[in-house]
Amino acid sequence: MERRRSVYMDHAATTPTRPEVVEAMLPYFSERFGNPSSLYTLAREAKGAVEEARGRVAAAIGASPEEIFFTSGGTEADNWAVKGVAAASRKKGDHIVTSAIEHHAVLHTCRALEKQGYRVTYLPVDEFGRVDPGTVEEAITDRTVLVSVMAANNEIGTIQPVRAIAGVAHDHGVPFHTDAVQAIGAFPVDVEEMGADLLAISAHKFGGPKATGALYVRKKTRIGTFMDGGAQERGRRAGTENVPGIVGLGRAIELAVAGMPRNAARLAAMRDRLIRGSLEAIPDTRLNGHPVERLPNNVNVAFRYVEGESILLMLDALGVAASTGSACTSASLEPSHVLTACGLPHEEAHGSLRLTLGPRNTDDDVDYVLEVLPGIIGRLREMSPLREVT
Numbered sequence: 001m002e003r004r005r006s007v008y009m010d011h012a013a014t015t016p017t018r019p020e021v022v023e024a025m026l027p028y029f030s031e032r033f034g035n036p037s038s039l040y041t042l043a044r045e046a047k048g049a050v051e052e053a054r055g056r057v058a059a060a061i062g063a064s065p066e067e068i069f070f071t072s073g074g075t076e077a078d079n080w081a082v083k084g085v086a087a088a089s090r091k092k093g094d095h096i097v098t099s100a101i102e103h104h105a106v107l108h109t110c111r112a113l114e115k116q117g118y119r120v121t122y123l124p125v126d127e128f129g130r131v132d133p134g135t136v137e138e139a140i141t142d143r144t145v146l147v148s149v150m151a152a153n154n155e156i157g158t159i160q161p162v163r164a165i166a167g168v169a170h171d172h173g174v175p176f177h178t179d180a181v182q183a184i185g186a187f188p189v190d191v192e193e194m195g196a197d198l199l200a201i202s203a204h205k206f207g208g209p210k211a212t213g214a215l216y217v218r219k220k221t222r223i224g225t226f227m228d229g230g231a232q233e234r235g236r237r238a239g240t241e242n243v244p245g246i247v248g249l250g251r252a253i254e255l256a257v258a259g260m261p262r263n264a265a266r267l268a269a270m271r272d273r274l275i276r277g278s279l280e281a282i283p284d285t286r287l288n289g290h291p292v293e294r295l296p297n298n299v300n301v302a303f304r305y306v307e308g309e310s311i312l313l314m315l316d317a318l319g320v321a322a323s324t325g326s327a328c329t330s331a332s333l334e335p336s337h338v339l340t341a342c343g344l345p346h347e348e349a350h351g352s353l354r355l356t357l358g359p360r361n362t363d364d365d366v367d368y369v370l371e372v373l374p375g376i377i378g379r380l381r382e383m384s385p386l387r388e389v390t
């Protein structure tokens with residue numbers, strides 16, 4: 001009997017933890033279990049491992065170790081950046097500029113601040129999901145305390161002109177935060193090059209463990225504490241450190257950055273074959289996101305007359321794990337806020353499929369998806385009430 005195929009193409013949602021990373025983490029669950037805040041040898045070992053990881057994260061993004069703060073993941077890093085800067089700047093102003101296509105970790109944080117009386121401008125994007133730096137210029141007022149625009153979008157893969165956006169923010173003396181969760185390991189991320197004052201990272205998006213991340217905070221950036229308690233993370237983020245997770249983050253970011261040029265080129269070739277193959281084989285289909293300024297592993301295609309959820313179920317039955325948009329919204333019936341911001345009509349937003357590649361994907365995987373997808377879309381369209389009768 002043929003073994004059921006298993007093709008994982010949802011790396012924007014999460015990635016498998018690399019074996020080298022698991023291996024590096026393991027001793028910190030058992031023999032090196034010490035609390036970094038204690039004073040004996042066992043504790044100093046744990047403290048040393050945390051500081052070594054901090055150095056690795058800093059080196060990966062062109063920062064100094066004192067500018068890296070470990071968090072419970074990308075969501076916490078985004079929450080801290082936005083709420084922390086807003087709170088510390090309350091006397092100066094009450095206005096935040098962000099984009100309409102941010103991850104919910106930024107978007108819902110901004111909504112929460114609106115309920116507390118802050119004002120937020122959600123910048124529009126063009127049909128490819130790009131923010132025009134000119135709109136940032138128009139949005140900034142003398143009450144603006146933060147500009148936050150993601151480095152690359154998790155749904156459609158569009159890469160933002162963050163350097164230009166940061167430049168506009170700095171011209172007005174406003175700090176710039178970027179959610180770089182999807183960018184690490186995909187293209188070079190350097191806080192100086194990008195002009196980032198704050199930058200969010202999440203380990204599980206590049207071969208590290210879940211619930212571990214970091215926030216980069218440029219020296220002298222005014223930001224409130226996120227978690228009150230002990231003196232960990234120089235008193236800015238209390239709580240006993242997730243030592244194994246932090247060690248895993250350090251190892252994973254080092255591997256992701258070292259392997260990036262080769263890995264990104266390989267993924268981009270598979271990405272382009274998937275995009276071309278689907279657009280050629282299936283009529284009434286379009287690419288979502290930017291054709292060129294795009295993450296090397298991201299495919300996002302809209303199929304008219306079908307429901308994304310139905311495509312997912314049929315792909316799953318054939319062993320392919322994919323997504324319709326971001327995992328956080330796939331249980332809801334609302335169309336993706338990213339696709340609607342790009343101007344897609346609801347029917348097309350609902351019929352969108354996201355395939356995100358990772359290092360373990362092969363050309364065979366791409367062939368397999370291209371083999372099964374036209375049949376799936378064809379069958380769904382035959383049953384579709386959305387399809388015009390011709």
Ligand SMILES: *Cc1c(COP(=O)(O)O)cnc(C)c1O
Pocket residue numbers: 012013072073074075076078103105150152153154179181182202203204205211212213
């Ligand atoms: C996954 C993701 C997050 C959230 O990170 P977690 O570590 O899962 O909390 C934030 N922003 C983007 C762009 C993401 O893709």
